[in-house]
Amino acid sequence: MCIRDRLPTVSSPGGNYVSVNIRGDIAYVAIQFPIIDEVYHYQGRLGNEITTEEGYKAMEMCALNVIAQIEAKVGFGAVMGLNHFDMYFQAGDNWDDSPIIADGASDLFVTILGKKGTHSRAIFGAANLPRNFSVGLTATFTLNP
DSSP states (O other): OOHHHHOOOOOOOSSSSOSEEEETTEEEEEEEOSEETTEEOOBSOBTTTBOHHHHHHHHHHHHHHHHHHHHHHTOGGGEEEEEEEEEEEOBOTTOOOHHHHHHHHHHHHHHHHGGGGOOEEEEEEOSOOGGGBSEEEEEEEEEOO
């Protein structure tokens, strides 16, 4: 079975924006949350309601949604490579395992895209995320000329 056959249905924007914005040869993917086929997952704070292991899985879901958006909007063949992603999380006061959670996305991108999936990343703690999601992910890709 091909990865394309296992991608979740892409979600629609929750406001006045597009899910993938292309400027020149760069594709900017709007924030993706752990939503699979319109079902919300991993809502709560890391370290409180959500374990580090669950947070890793939540980031895998976010990354899978990024891949689904890219496939739906531009196709894998158009992708030269993943440039960078920003991970956002909400956590309890004493939780500090964000690099482990970010690896959920990093590992998935490299597994699916191979060398095209190597990237830089940034990690940001947020007071609150929409719908009480534990994590969110944005990404940029370079497209083939």
